[in-house]
Each structure stands twice: as structure tokens, then as C-alpha cells.
Amino acid sequence: MLLRGSISTPLPSSLRLNLTTTRTNPRNVTVSSRASLEYPLSISDEALESRGFALRRTAEGLNLEALNKVFVAVGFPRRDPEKIRVALEHTDSMVWVEQRKTQRAVAFARATGDGVFNAIIWDVVVDPSFQGIGLGKAVVERLVGDLLGRGISNIALYSEPRVLGFYRPLGFVADPDGIRGMVYSRKQKKK
Numbered sequence: 001m002l003l004r005g006s007i008s009t010p011l012p013s014s015l016r017l018n019l020t021t022t023r024t025n026p027r028n029v030t031v032s033s034r035a036s037l038e039y040p041l042s043i044s045d046e047a048l049e050s051r052g053f054a055l056r057r058t059a060e061g062l063n064l065e066a067l068n069k070v071f072v073a074v075g076f077p078r079r080d081p082e083k084i085r086v087a088l089e090h091t092d093s094m095v096w097v098e099q100r101k102t103q104r105a106v107a108f109a110r111a112t113g114d115g116v117f118n119a120i121i122w123d124v125v126v127d128p129s130f131q132g133i134g135l136g137k138a139v140v141e142r143l144v145g146d147l148l149g150r151g152i153s154n155i156a157l158y159s160e161p162r163v164l165g166f167y168r169p170l171g172f173v174a175d176p177d178g179i180r181g182m183v184y185s186r187k188q189k190k191k
């Protein structure tokens with residue numbers, strides 16, 4: 001899926017350059033306090049804090065074993081923590097939510113890319129015990145906002161069919177302008 005309008009159209013009008021702090025806009029969504037191009041947020045950093053969650057944007061303090069457990073809990077294959085560490089080193093942007101009480105990551109999303117034009121979002125996960133309370137939306141909104149704020153407007157992701165409905169309201173569309181995603185497949189034709 002690709003962020004709506006990200007191929008050739010200008011950035012949505014909801015995105016503004018603004019240096020002010022978090023506030024509620026007329027559409028009743030809060031916007032980030034980050035001094036960057038803004039993207040509407042459904043829940044403010046402060047509201048997350050008040051619920052015992054802290055937002056993180058670097059791998060500092062991120063327990064990779066615990067993150068791996070979240071990956072496995074949602075059905076992703078268990079991965080070598082050393083490889084996760086390398087992947088994070090090559091990650092452009094990440095957003096994760098730490099549960100203050102346990103200091104564990106309960107929601108996570110990251111993006112790789114060329115740092116200028118393109119980014120792909122990976123590993124969007126929320127610990128099953130914390131799903132359905134807005135954390136998935138919170139991390140994707142912030143990740144997209146951070147990328148847009150850096151001028152990266154071609155933002156894509158792979159979505160399992162069962163999660164298309166999660167990404168659509170966040171601005172992602174499948175096959176924009178008929179463009180189809182293709183991935184290399186190792187399956188060889190039978191001779």
C-alpha cells in the first residue's frame with residue numbers, strides 16, 4: 001500500500017509547517033508538538049503519557065528479546081536478535097511505545113529508505129495484550145509524520161489482507177493509479 005497522494009501530488013493540506021505545541025484542530029484530532037511538518041494525530045503524546053506509555057524514536061533502551069517476543073506473539077517468525085539489531089542500525093525512522101511500568105516495547109513500527117524520496121514501513125506490531133487501544137495507530141501516525149516532516153513523501157508498506165482496514169484510514173491506498181507492488185519470489189518454474 002502507498003500513502004495516498006504520495007506519487008505525484010503535493011502534500012495534503014492537513015500537513016503544515018508549524019512550530020507550536022500540541023493542540024486540537026477543528027477536525028478534533030491533535031497534532032504533533034514536533035517542530036516539523038505536521039501530520040494529524042489521534043492521540044497526543046501527553047495523553048499516552050497519562051496512560052503510562054512513553055514514545056520512543058531511537059533504539060536506546062529497546063530490549064530486542066522482548067521485542068522479538070512481541071513479533072512472535074503476533075505471528076511473525078522469531079528472528080535472530082543480532083539480525084534485528086543490524087536491521088535497526090539500517091533503519092531510517094522508528095517509533096515505539098514503552099510501557100513505563102515494565103519498560104517493555106508494547107507497540108513498534110519502523111521505516112527504511114533512501115532518506116530523501118522513498119520509505120517503506122516494516123514491522124508494525126502491537127503486543128496482543130495492548131491491541132485495540134489506539135497504540136498501532138499512534139505509532140504509524142508518528143512514523144508517517146516523521147517521514148513527511150523530512151520531506152519523504154513516497155511511503156509504502158506491505159499489508160496482510162486482514163489489516164488493510166487498519167491502514168486505509170491512515171491514508172494508505174492499494175494499487176494507486178493502477179500501480180501494483182511486485183516482490184521477488186524464489187519459487188522457480190517447474191521444468
Ligand SMILES: CC(C)(COP(=O)(O)OP(=O)(O)OC[C@H]1O[C@@H](n2cnc3c(N)ncnc32)[C@H](O)[C@@H]1OP(=O)(O)O)[C@@H](O)C(=O)NCCC(=O)NCCS
Nearest residue numbers: 074124125126131132133134135136137159160163165166
Ligand atoms: C494491526 C495492528 C498493528 C493494529 O494495532 P492496534 O493497536 O490493535 O490498532 P488500534 O487500536 O490503533 O486501531 C486503530 C483503528 O484501526 C482499527 N483496526 C485495528 N486493527 C484492524 C484490522 N485488522 N482491520 C481493520 N481495522 C482495524 C481499529 O478498530 C481502530 O479503529 P478506530 O480508529 O475507528 O477506532 C495490531 O493488531 C497488530 O499488531 N496485529 C498483528 C501484526 C500485524 O498484522 N501487523 C501488520 C503487518 S501488515
